[in-house]
Amino acid sequence: MACADPEGRFDEFNEKKSHVQAENDAGLQLDAEIDASNDANGQSVDAAVEAATDSSSTCELVTQGGLTQYYLLSISTKLIPKLPILTLVEFTISTQANPPTISIHAQPLDAKDRRTAVGDPIIGGPYPINSDGSFVADFGTITVPGKASPISGGDIVTTLILSAQAGGLCKPANFICGPVSGMLTAPIAGDLSGGSNFTFQAIVNEQEYPVPAIDCAKTLAP
Numbered sequence: 001m002a003c004a005d006p007e008g009r010f011d012e013f014n015e016k017k018s019h020v021q022a023e024n025d026a027g028l029q030l031d032a033e034i035d036a037s038n039d040a041n042g043q044s045v046d047a048a049v050e051a052a053t054d055s056s057s058t059c060e061l062v063t064q065g066g067l068t069q070y071y072l073l074s075i076s077t078k079l080i081p082k083l084p085i086l087t088l089v090e091f092t093i094s095t096q097a098n099p100p101t102i103s104i105h106a107q108p109l110d111a112k113d114r115r116t117a118v119g120d121p122i123i124g125g126p127y128p129i130n131s132d133g134s135f136v137a138d139f140g141t142i143t144v145p146g147k148a149s150p151i152s153g154g155d156i157v158t159t160l161i162l163s164a165q166a167g168g169l170c171k172p173a174n175f176i177c178g179p180v181s182g183m184l185t186a187p188i189a190g191d192l193s194g195g196s197n198f199t200f201q202a203i204v205n206e207q208e209y210p211v212p213a214i215d216c217a218k219t220l221a222p
Helices: 006-041 045-056
Strands: 071-076 085-094 101-108 122-128 135-144 156-164 175-181 183-186 197-202
Touching: 071 175, 085 122, 101 135, 122 135
Parallel strands: none
Antiparallel strands: 071 085, 071 197, 085 101, 101 122, 135 156, 156 175, 156 183, 175 197
């Protein structure tokens, strides 16, 4: 049976401790050099990251003159997402307000031909525009005429909130999208949140409306 060698183990422990201490000292020296380099450059790593983030999030907000005259609004509900409710939209942007605002005039379209105006227009706003091009349009309670409903053919009564994602109203503002929320009360009751989406698509040719996109991934309706 081998005899214990406490003195040898002690020497081994001291050797490992010295090695670890040397690594720690080297690490501290490296940190000191990095700090000195940051000080010399006049900014920390965090400041550099923040500056890069600010640069990447620059948004030049679109003005009234930069808008297309008409947009196609598609509201895709989680009940039947591939059959969107469509409206023809005109935007009004006011840069006199601080922050700027957007107002929305939406004319429901026939669900069959996706072009003929039906019922009364739905009007909302003005809504504040955030510096990143996002905005929230809360229309309150609205009624969509039955002819514009691709689901039941009956009138739709619901509260409606469109939350446009960042970048939506940054130039050129040709495609705006985001989630839909609200409470449906007719023809059935239900919550639109969690799976309902909307898009605004610029209409560049008034003789031929674009195929409706039903989400931010630009999935096209059949």
